[in-house]
Amino acid sequence: MSAPVIAAEGLTKTYGSLTAVAGIDFEVPPGESFGLLGPNGAGKSTTMRMVGAVSSRSAGTLRVLGLDPDTHGPAIRSQLGVVPQEDNLDTELRVRDNLIVYGRYFGIPRRTCATRADELLEFAQLADKARSKVDDLSGGMKRRLTIARALINEPRILMLDEPTTGLDPQARHVLWDRLFRLKERGTTLVLTTHYMDEAEQLCDRLVVVDHGKIMAEGSPSALIRQYSSREVVELRFGSERNAPRRRGSRERRSASRCCPTGCCSTRTTARRSSSTSPPRVCTPPRAWCGAPRSRTCSFGSRGGA
Amino acid sequence: MSASTDVDARSGGARALYSGNARVVVARGLLATKSTNWVVVVSGFFEPVFYLLAMGWGLGSFIGDVTLPSGTEISYAAYIAPGLLAVSAMNGAVYDSTWNVFFKMHFGKLYDAMLSTSMGPLDVALGEILYALLRGGVYAFGFLTVMQVLGLNLAWTAFLAVPAVLLVAFGFASIGMAITSYMKTFQHMDWINIVLLPMFLFSATFYPLTVYPTPIQWLIQALPLWHGTELVRGLTTGELSSASGLHVAYFVAMIAIGLTFTTKRLRALFLD
Known part of the structure; x- marks a missing residue:
């Protein structure tokens, strides 16, 4: 295996008494598509920020492209593409200018930026929106524009923090398709997801x-x-009316959000609303999708029995 | 991570702070202005002109002439015009470096995006301040033209008021951005106006400092706008003195302090 592009050992981040990342080890070889899966507050974004050289670690070692982010922040950042959790497109600039100006931040010549911007707009299926205002784009388009923007410096690693959170199923599939193409081209992807x-x-x-x-x-x-x-069987106790007040219903909502596209039809989920310690979303074996049939069984009125 | 690598991170940080790309931030500002808010920018030019007409021409016709410390008599309009010029530099710079920066910092997330590239916080700070200066410079040039037309520039040194005004604007923009980086809510932002308005009215803009009792004079002399007013007035009236050098030094110090704090804060806010 060639040298990893990211190598973390005992990586830790603390904010005062709060430990956001409690000593994690992982390596990402070039060309791999690597995911961090976990619930909100698990430390995914903090890890991404440390790898992205915009947050200094509290302990442990970290090498990104062979460099230490603490001492070589700009050198590392110049080779990363970052898609943050919240879109931070420049709303005062038009779509195409967003790409060009962002490329200029890396010190890339204007002409190169312009050529790449046009290619990337094609790639992101936004060529007809080049002159639009950012605010006029849909959520999925903004996301694709953010990804296009992250590619303007031809990064060696593309970092995506929850790339499809908040998107509708169709927009999500379009986005997956684009990311899959990048993966095929050999771009190293690092992404977080629920x-x-x-x-x-x-x-x-x-x-x-x-x-x-x-x-x-x-x-x-x-x-x-x-x-x-x-196959996982999902059992839910309680009537349809009182079920939403129960803990299990929240779990269930997240589970269905887990696969709004219907590909969860390949799955059946097991769950009891009364389980004493409900596993967190996406902690094994809860939120996996992958089995052939989805079936939710709701039982009569005596909830939580 | 050991303490020594920590020190490396801070001291080896010249490149981490500045990538020599501040001009791109200025260019971004110009492009944004062109595509969104150029009307607001243009309107900024008229504010001091209106003041000059109302106070200098209107009120001035009742006041008559003002005697400078050297004994020279000048018209009231010629007396307040340089003050208004310094004020417009202050207002333009402060507006850009406070409200605009506050918005970009907390709502537009612009600096998050900029600092996830190879740019450093000093690129961002310097770029934003230079953009504010550019705007201040355009206002200053416009206002000086109006003064020239109205015959209020009394000495050849008046053209030096343009760089002087830029220096004043640079000082205010640096401090303004530093202060803004500590602001968290819109209520905090209102404090800026509470400071600016009295400074505008009382910094020897409309009458000489000598009307005040000595302790108040000291207070006013400690504030930046008085230095700006005096510096610009010296240049447009041709009454330069050794104090002019002091005024320049005051603003140079203000720039250094403002830039240092802004860079530190941007680093703490976005790169920690």
Whole structure:
């Protein structure tokens, strides 16, 4: 295996008494598509920020493209493409100018930026929106523009923090398609997600993170084999009316969000609203998608029995 | 991570702070102005002109002439015009470096995006301030033209008021951006106006400092606008003194302090 483009050992980030990342180890070889899967607050974004050289680590070692982000921040950042969780497009500039100006931030000559901007608008299927205002774009278009922007410096690693959160199923599939093409071209992808189906679509290998620690590691299919079964039965107790007030219903919502596209029809989920310690979303074996049929069984009125 | 690498990170940080790309931030500002808010920018030019007409021409006709410390008598309009010029430099610079920066920092997330590239915080700070200066410079040139037309430039040194005004604007923009980086809410931003308005009215803009009792004079002399007013007035009236050098030094210090704090804060906010 060639030298990893990212190597983290005992990587830790603390904010005062809060530990966001509690000593994680992972390596990403070039060309791999690597995922960090976990619930909100698991430490995914903090890890991404440290790898992206915009946040200094509290302990551990970290090498990105062989360099230490603490001392070579700009050198590392110049070779990364970053798609943040929240779109931070420049709303005062038009779509095409967003790409060009962002490229200029890297010191890339204007002419090169312009050529690349046109190519990237094609790639992001936004060529007809070149002169539009950013605010007039849909959520999915903004996301694609952010990805296009992240590619303007021809990065060696593309970092995507929850790339499809908040998008509708169709926009999500369009985005996956684009990312899959990048993966085929050999771009190293590092992405965080809540969704196992997304990880399955895009990741060669992933780590499951929770409470700042790595809980499991492997390829999506291996993780499903190891921690889940092909079929999971979801049982929900309580009537349709009172169910939403119960804890289980929240779990269920997240589970269905796990696969709004209907590819969850390949799955059946097991769950009891009364379970004493409900596993967190995306902690094995809860949120995997991957089995053939989805079936939710709701039982009568005596909820939580 | 050991303490020594920590030191490396800070001291080896010249490149981490500045990538020599501030002009791109200026260019971005110009492009943004062109595509969105050029009307607002143009309107900024008229504010001091209106003041000059109302106060200098209107009120001035009742006041008559003003005697400078050297004994020279000049018209009231010629007395307040340089003050208004310094004020417009202050307002333009402060507006750009406070409200605009505040918005970009907290809502537009512009600096998040800029600092995830190879740019450093000093590129961003310097670029934003230079853009504010450019705007201030355009206002200053426009206002000086109006003064020339109205015959209020009394000495050849008046053309030096353009660089002087840029220096004043640079000082205000640096401090303004530094202060803004500590602001968290819109309520905080209102404090800026509470400071600016009295400074505008009382910094010897409309009458000489000598009307005040000594302790108040000291207070006013400690504030930046008085230095700006005096510096510009010296140039347009031709009454330069050794104090002019002091005024320049005041603004140079203001720029150094402002840039240092802004860079530190941007680093702490976005790169930690």
